[in-house]
Amino acid sequence: WKHGGIVGVFGYGGGVIGRYCDQPEMFPAVAHFHTIRINQPSGKYYTTEYLEQLADLCEGRGSGITNMHGSTGDIVFLGSHTPQLEEIFWELTHNINQDLGGSGGNLRTPSACLGMSRCEYACIDTQAICHYMTNEYQDELHRPAFPYKFKFKFDGCPNCCVASIARSDLSFIGTWKDDIRMDQEAVKAYVGGELKSNGGAHAGRDWGPFDIQKEVVDLCPGECMAWDGSKLAIDN
Ligand code: SF4
Numbered sequence: 752w753k754h755g756g757i758v759g760v761f762g763y764g765g766g767v768i769g770r771y772c773d774q775p776e777m778f779p780a781v782a783h784f785h786t787i788r789i790n791q792p793s794g795k796y797y798t799t800e801y802l803e804q805l806a807d808l809c810e811g812r813g814s815g816i817t818n819m820h821g822s823t824g825d826i827v828f829l830g831s832h833t834p835q836l837e838e839i840f841w842e843l844t845h846n847i848n849q850d851l852g853g854s855g856g857n858l859r860t861p862s863a864c865l866g867m868s869r870c871e872y873a874c875i876d877t878q879a880i881c882h883y884m885t886n887e888y889q890d891e892l893h894r895p896a897f898p899y900k901f902k903f904k905f906d907g908c909p910n911c912c913v914a915s916i917a918r919s920d921l922s923f924i925g926t927w928k929d930d931i932r933m934d935q936e937a938v939k940a941y942v943g944g945e946l947k948s949n950g951g952a953h954a955g956r957d958w959g960p961f962d963i964q965k966e967v968v969d970l971c972p973g974e975c976m977a978w979d980g981s982k983l984a985i986d987n
């Protein structure tokens with residue numbers, strides 16, 4: 752395989768990655784096997800109808816193999832010939848209301864965790880920020896202006912489900928701004944065993960009694976927790 756080379760759609764400098772077979776006479780059906788990146792919806796929500804449209808397009812004008820999703824976050828269509836690229840682009844933008852993603856030295860498709868739409872840990876509206884930034888930086892996304900790729904990613908909290916720290920150049924991570932809230936009654940019930948660890952998910956084995964000092968307080972890297980036997984304190 753040869754990776755790279757100039758291939759794409761008119762007006763855009765990214766979104767398609769050229770792949771060519773180095774034995775095209777032997778394998779004409781895969782003489783070209785370009786990768787197409789498509790901007791995924793914020794939070795990766797789909798209707799079945801929309802997925803069917805994508806699958807039909809990939810099957811009709813490409814290999815039918817998709818990658819849901821690439822590590823950048825994009826919907827990826829694997830394997831299409833050069834003459835199909837404009838056709839796919841036209842269908843995407845006119846019939847499926849969708850756009851290409853980024854590739855090469857441009858802004859890569861921004862991606863976000865599903866954040867406030869489903870996750871109780873979200874501290875910021877990742878989907879809204881991702882949508883806004885994608886629109887704001889459209890030009891940088893489609894027309895490579897940088898010497899190297901550049902990525903934004905948006906995590907709603909420090910659990911980092913989209914791995915914004917590891918996988919982007921500019922990570923946005925929601926943090927809790929106020930004092931940490933505690934339900935002292937629930938903490939007590941957890942220590943006393945009335946509330947089961949992990950909702951009872953670990954009940955299949957005897958792990959011994961829960962030790963809040965060893966399992967929670969001593970693990971705090973900031974050493975800012977204290978347990979006096981009945982009350983948990985956190986120095987905010
Ligand atoms: S990063 Fe945080 S807010 Fe986003 S899905 Fe993961 S746990 Fe939820």
Ligand code: SF4
Nearest residue numbers: 971972973975976985
């Ligand atoms: S520093 Fe300690 S109290 Fe603060 S969030 Fe981390 S573990 Fe919790």
